[in-house]
Amino acid sequence: MNSMLPTWLRRPVLPTALAAVLLLPGCGTGLFPEPEGxxxxxxxxxxxxxxxxxxxxxxDEWRFRNAAGYERRYxxxxxxxxxxxxxxxxxxxxxxxxxxxxxxLERVDSxxxxxxxxxxxxxxxxxKAAVPKSAEPLTVELTWGPSQLRLPAAAQPxxxxxxxxxxxxxxxxxxxxxxxWEYTSLLTSAARxxxxxxxxxxxxxxxxxxxxxxxxxxxxxxx
Numbered sequence: 001m002n003s004m005l006p007t008w009l010r011r012p013v014l015p016t017a018l019a020a021v022l023l024l025p026g027c028g029t030g031l032f033p034e035p036e037g038x039x040x041x042x043x044x045x046x047x048x049x050x051x052x053x054x055x056x057x058x059x060d061e062w063r064f065r066n067a068a069g070y071e072r073r074y075x076x077x078x079x080x081x082x083x084x085x086x087x088x089x090x091x092x093x094x095x096x097x098x099x100x101x102x103x104x105l106e107r108v109d110s111x112x113x114x115x116x117x118x119x120x121x122x123x124x125x126x127x128k129a130a131v132p133k134s135a136e137p138l139t140v141e142l143t144w145g146p147s148q149l150r151l152p153a154a155a156q157p158x159x160x161x162x163x164x165x166x167x168x169x170x171x172x173x174x175x176x177x178x179x180x181w182e183y184t185s186l187l188t189s190a191a192r193x194x195x196x197x198x199x200x201x202x203x204x205x206x207x208x209x210x211x212x213x214x215x216x217x218x219x220x221x222x223x
Contacts, residue, residue, distance in 0.1 A: 042083060042097045043129040045138070052140050052153050055208030056103035056125055062208060064220035065173070071109060072220060074122060078104040086131060098129040098136070123209075130154070144209060146197055147186045170202070172211045173221030177204050187215055 055062075062074045083097040105123040123144050130138040140151040152160055160166070163185040170180040183201040202211040210222040 040094055040097060041133075042099070043131050044099045045101065045127060045129045049127075049129075049138055049153065050101075052151065052205055053101050053103070053125070053127055054206060056105075061108070062105070063223040064212070065223050066218050066220050070111065071223075072107065072111070073109040074105045075108045076103055077106045084128065086134065086136070096131055096134070098131050100129070101125075101127040125208075127153075142203070142209075144198065144201055144212065147183075147201065149183055149201060149203070151203065152181060167202075172202060173223070175210070175222065177202075177207065177210055180204050180210065 056076050056079065058076055058079050060076045064072045064074075080100075080102045082100050082102075084100040085094045086096045086098060087093065088095040103125040105125075107122045123142065125143075126139075126141050128136075128139040130136060138154040140153040142149045142151060152164065152166075163183065165182050165184075167180040167182055168178065170177050170182075172180070181203045183203070184199070186201065187197060187199045197215040198212045199215055199217075200211075200213040201209060203209055207222065211220065213219050
């Protein structure tokens with residue numbers, strides 16, 4: 001791994017039990033038979049692509065505040081770097097491995113009370129290397145509460161979905177940002193809105209989530 005993201009190398013990966021829950025098993029487990037007589041290709045995330053993982057450093061906190069002065073804090077609690085197996089169609093043979101990076105964030109402010117049966121983490125970032133021969137593009141995703149966002153790491157602005165747009169510059173709260181991705185219309189038409197649902201998320205490659213708007217209209221800005 002290069003020097004752009006030293007945290008991925010210097011920090012231990014997630015504990016075995018937790019990694020098994022959050023990620024697919026890595027290579028060398030004996031669960032996936034290796035192809036015989038040939039070397040299995042491995043596809044890595046490039047240095048330029050790794051810039052999308054910049055906001056996720058173990059122990060860092062993302063602080064948000066609303067207009068009433070209440071604060072929420074989300075902390076990066078776990079990182080993992082694995083080689084994920086890609087299976088050949090219609091068989092149990094590993095066709096290739098692709099590098100996968102992931103991060104887990106948990107809410108840690110005093111106003112948060114965990115409830116029985118509630119997921120331990122509030123947000124998860126994942127990134128998977130492109131696989132050219134299988135037409136698998138670079139995949140970068142963020143789960144924020146019940147919403148899952150596909151980050152446009154491999155997309156051109158003109159090819160974005162209708163509910164995603166690129167803001168060249170934006171002032172959110174007291175901070176100014178460049179190249180902000182705005183996700184709107186995240187709420188579904190379901191009669192019952194899930195707990196923690198958000199209607200909008202604002203994201204930058206350098207900072208991660210910089211604003212989110214809850215279903216009830218409350219705006220939380222990054223501090």
